[in-house]
Amino acid sequence: MSERLSQNNNTISFEELVRLFEKLKAENKPVITLKDAVLMLLYAQKNKHIYGRILLFKEVFLLYEEILKKYREHFILENPRYEPYKYGPYSFRLADLLEQLYWAGFIEIIGKRNTRLEAFIITDKGIKEIERKFETLLPELREEITKKRQGWDQLGIDGILRYVYQKYPQYKINSKIKDKYKEIMWGGKG
Incomplete structure (x- = not known):
């Protein structure tokens, strides 16, 4: 039986x-869903917006690649299914989820859509939804998420794109702006 369940992409x-389902039953570990990851990222700096959809997508990507995967022996991690797209790593699941989180009242999206002025912030309802789960994470994991979120916010869109394109070049193959972010050779002949 290879029936497929499909919604959008x-x-x-x-x-x-x-x-x-069998893995969940056998391992008896908590699950971190994509919804949890987005809310945790926003909760880590709950009074600060993330400006721009590109920045949010890249921060969630880095949260998975550089933080959550290191701790996966402590929980089961939902795969956001990132793929190379117009601005680097992109998850259609995340795009759909953001709309669901907005309409459910867990996040607020303000400003002009799909611009650097579009801003994402967690609502009180979102805080109530994720606070307990965030606080049950290992202290070093909570601290790392908080510190990395601060750093990624400071990089801004150009800085985070440069970082992601350099560290994860396999995700820039379909990017329409990849030539804007040339690789930098540090301390060598280049």
């Missing part, structure tokens, strides 16, 4: 769903 086979 998010497709999962029935077999994948069964395997995931």
Whole structure:
């Protein structure tokens, strides 16, 4: 039976769903979903907006790649399914989820859509939803998420794109702005 469950670009086979369910039962670990990851990222600096959809997408990408994957022996991590796209790593699941979080009242989106003025912030409802789960994380994980969020915010869109394109070049192959962010050779002949 290879029936596929599909919604927009998010497709999962029935077999994948069964395997995931069996894994959850066998491991008896908490699950960190994409929803949890987004809310944790926003909760880590709950009084600060993330400006621009590109910045938010890259921060969630880095949260998965550089932080959550290091701690995955402590929980089961949902795969956001990032793929190379117009501005580097992109997750259609995340795009859909942001709309769901907004309409459910967990996040607020203000400013002009798809510009650097578009801003994302967690609401009181979102704080109530994620606070307990965030506080049950290992202290060093909570601290790392908070510190990295501060650093990524400071990089801004250009800085984070430069960083992501340099560290994860496989995600820039379909980018329409990849030539703007040439690789920098530090301390060598280049």
